Amino acid sequence: MLPSSLPARPSAMSRALRPVFLSMALAGSPALVLAQSSPSDAAGAASANAASQLPTVTVSAAGAGQGTQHLQSQTTSGALGSRSLLETPFSVTSMTAADLADKQVNKLGDLFYNEASVSDNSGGYSAWASYITIRGLPADWQNSFRIDGKPFLGYGITLPYDHFERIDLLKGSAGFMYGFGSPGGVLNYVSKKPTDTPVRSVSVGYTSNSILSEHVDLGGRFGNDNMFGYRLNVTHEQGETFNEGHIRRNSASLALDGRLTRDLTWDFQAIWQNSNSTDQTPSVVTTNLTGSRLPSVVSGADKTLVGPGQHLDTNFQLYQTGLTYRINPDWKANLSYSHSTAKRFRNEDIAMLSDAAGNYNDWRSDSREGHTFDQWQAMLEGNARTGGIDHQLVVGASWQKQVNDYSISSVYKQIGTGNLTTQNTNAYYSSTDLQTYHNAIITQQAIFASDTLNFSERWSLLAGGRYNQFKQDNFTTTGALSSRYDKSALTPTVALMFKPERNTTLYGSYVESLEQGGVPGVTNTNYGSQLKPLKSKQYELGAKTDQRDWSATAALFRIERASEYTLNGALVQSGQSNYQGLELGASWRPAPQWQVGGSLMLLDAKYQQGNTYNGNRVAGAPRNMATAQVAYLVPQVAGLKLSADAKLTGSTMARAANDIELASYTLFNLGASYTTRIGQHDTTFRASVNNLLDKRYWQYQYENYIKPGDPRSFNVSAKVDF
Numbered sequence: 199m200l201p202s203s204l205p206a207r208p209s210a211m212s213r214a215l216r217p218v219f220l221s222m223a224l225a226g227s228p229a230l231v232l233a234q235s236s237p238s239d240a241a242g243a244a245s246a247n248a249a250s251q252l253p254t255v256t257v258s259a260a261g262a263g264q265g266t267q268h269l270q271s272q273t274t275s276g277a278l279g280s281r282s283l284l285e286t287p288f289s290v291t292s293m294t295a296a297d298l299a300d301k302q303v304n305k306l307g308d309l310f311y312n313e314a315s316v317s318d319n320s321g322g323y324s325a326w327a328s329y330i331t332i333r334g335l336p337a338d339w340q341n342s343f344r345i346d347g348k349p350f351l352g353y354g355i356t357l358p359y360d361h362f363e364r365i366d367l368l369k370g371s372a373g374f375m376y377g378f379g380s381p382g383g384v385l386n387y388v389s390k391k392p393t394d395t396p397v398r399s400v401s402v403g404y405t406s407n408s409i410l411s412e413h414v415d416l417g418g419r420f421g422n423d424n425m426f427g428y429r430l431n432v433t434h435e436q437g438e439t440f441n442e443g444h445i446r447r448n449s450a451s452l453a454l455d456g457r458l459t460r461d462l463t464w465d466f467q468a469i470w471q472n473s474n475s476t477d478q479t480p481s482v483v484t485t486n487l488t489g490s491r492l493p494s495v496v497s498g499a500d501k502t503l504v505g506p507g508q509h510l511d512t513n514f515q516l517y518q519t520g521l522t523y524r525i526n527p528d529w530k531a532n533l534s535y536s537h538s539t540a541k542r543f544r545n546e547d548i549a550m551l552s553d554a555a556g557n558y559n560d561w562r563s564d565s566r567e568g569h570t571f572d573q574w575q576a577m578l579e580g581n582a583r584t585g586g587i588d589h590q591l592v593v594g595a596s597w598q599k600q601v602n603d604y605s606i607s608s609v610y611k612q613i614g615t616g617n618l619t620t621q622n623t624n625a626y627y628s629s630t631d632l633q634t635y636h637n638a639i640i641t642q643q644a645i646f647a648s649d650t651l652n653f654s655e656r657w658s659l660l661a662g663g664r665y666n667q668f669k670q671d672n673f674t675t676t677g678a679l680s681s682r683y684d685k686s687a688l689t690p691t692v693a694l695m696f697k698p699e700r701n702t703t704l705y706g707s708y709v710e711s712l713e714q715g716g717v718p719g720v721t722n723t724n725y726g727s728q729l730k731p732l733k734s735k736q737y738e739l740g741a742k743t744d745q746r747d748w749s750a751t752a753a754l755f756r757i758e759r760a761s762e763y764t765l766n767g768a769l770v771q772s773g774q775s776n777y778q779g780l781e782l783g784a785s786w787r788p789a790p791q792w793q794v795g796g797s798l799m800l801l802d803a804k805y806q807q808g809n810t811y812n813g814n815r816v817a818g819a820p821r822n823m824a825t826a827q828v829a830y831l832v833p834q835v836a837g838l839k840l841s842a843d844a845k846l847t848g849s850t851m852a853r854a855a856n857d858i859e860l861a862s863y864t865l866f867n868l869g870a871s872y873t874t875r876i877g878q879h880d881t882t883f884r885a886s887v888n889n890l891l892d893k894r895y896w897q898y899q900y901e902n903y904i905k906p907g908d909p910r911s912f913n914v915s916a917k918v919d920f
Contacts, residue, residue: 496619547562598642734757
């Protein structure tokens, strides 16, 4: 941390940097220019009194409050310990509870709509709702998700976003921060915690076609000297989805803490959710498509593609507890334990395309699956000084066990044929006797350490490493051991940081990661197996600045990763994939009522070095992405804010052979919020329209898997604080 002698207000250095950062973003992002010249075609959110309302742009704007990317926020970043986002030498995007409320999202891709490095592979109310791609790399469904830093399995699970204070996306630093994980990034959901000020709020909402939702948020402290704290969130959602399916979801979370002594605190968090949905829009698979031309895009807004009998039933539970002891003002120790379970029972339709006319063979997958995580972690964090060098130190150890359960006799069979333009009448109803077995048991043991050496007010060096022992045992349906993978590896990181002034950080970083190998899908000939872990390296040069009326970020990165793709029907690992990209972002408040912003990612991702598809673009990695946002605080109506945003997703290859290309598309959203007092209570009304123009487009989901994009949807809500 820099001493308080550095100027808090913009210095000559920050004034000099301002045109550099802004010109970089404005020159590189046509979407941002669009946002400034045509508010009806681009979008965002923020105001002079609520600067945190423009979410997920890779920039921030300080002033009368926190910036739009919240760069001054403190976060606990795994092996890096506690530090602000501004001082983290990796690209980070943060979404706050206010951002989540304004966006009114129902899937992960919507959550990061305003982040150019994230492409949406998700589909509302389906098993694909948590699929995204970060910097051209798919989020690892086994290891890319954390709640308060603790692991859980996110496949098929749409978490109740109302229950979280913030969601952080840390790009590229997975291996060092948390162990195994995709080099694209890690998502950490920060749960709502007890507050010293009582919290009492009730919300109701409506989403088209006819989904009603309710949310209660209660919190406060009690006991002698307010010794104990609590935070309870309960949500319910039920109704007809945009494609005439149905959803019923109930969730609850409870956070407790106890100030047991002046230096010892205890915390506990629990999240429970049960979700039942029917008639999901099926995935469309191109594996057997004749030729390289896709059929015309169909609408995802009705039941034309939906055959009878489909459902997705999930149950998710997470419990975690820990003790934190403040040894002295400079040092603290923490011991924590977490347990999570994620269960799925799904009957899912898969349309195997035959030709460009839209004819397909209709397959149905029926299975039960379950996943359990247990983790213990101990961490010591503090500050020390040797000679003239200040040290921010973190050391720790962790142990975790993951158990994957799959159906002994899952069903995957063709039930008929069809055409994308005619009603699917092929019916299949789930078997009631599907039993599961332990398909794999995965244990990880790790020790980690990092040291941030502050040489002066401006220069610092981060050095750290994680030694991880990974063991995976795979079993047959009879319980016999079928294969074992046992590997130990050190994943180091190093970063050099320079602060030309208080609110600006320039950095160069290097990090290595290990991630679990892919799990072949039901359309792969090696379905049921688990591929070996993959190793990757990332190099990044970046800059972050958080000034009074403007902010910006820039990152130049290169990721080298072992390749994984489908070849002759099997999921294989061969050669290397290289991802080289540039991320730019800017946010600016030209007047108290206005805020505009935008972000851009340019990406060159190719298969290389001994690869079967050497020189081809990596499947699922768009060439470019751009976002634009604009928000206006209406001066004539106190409390009224209008916003609009836009996102361009560049062309994407559907598979490694590069013979099928998905066209680029642009989506537009509109939003409005109005805060007032009714009686003695603060009340907020919100309304939004997603996919304003009801754009039809083929959306990439996974290699060879596509789906029609979600249609236009309307959302309204009202919240009352008591």
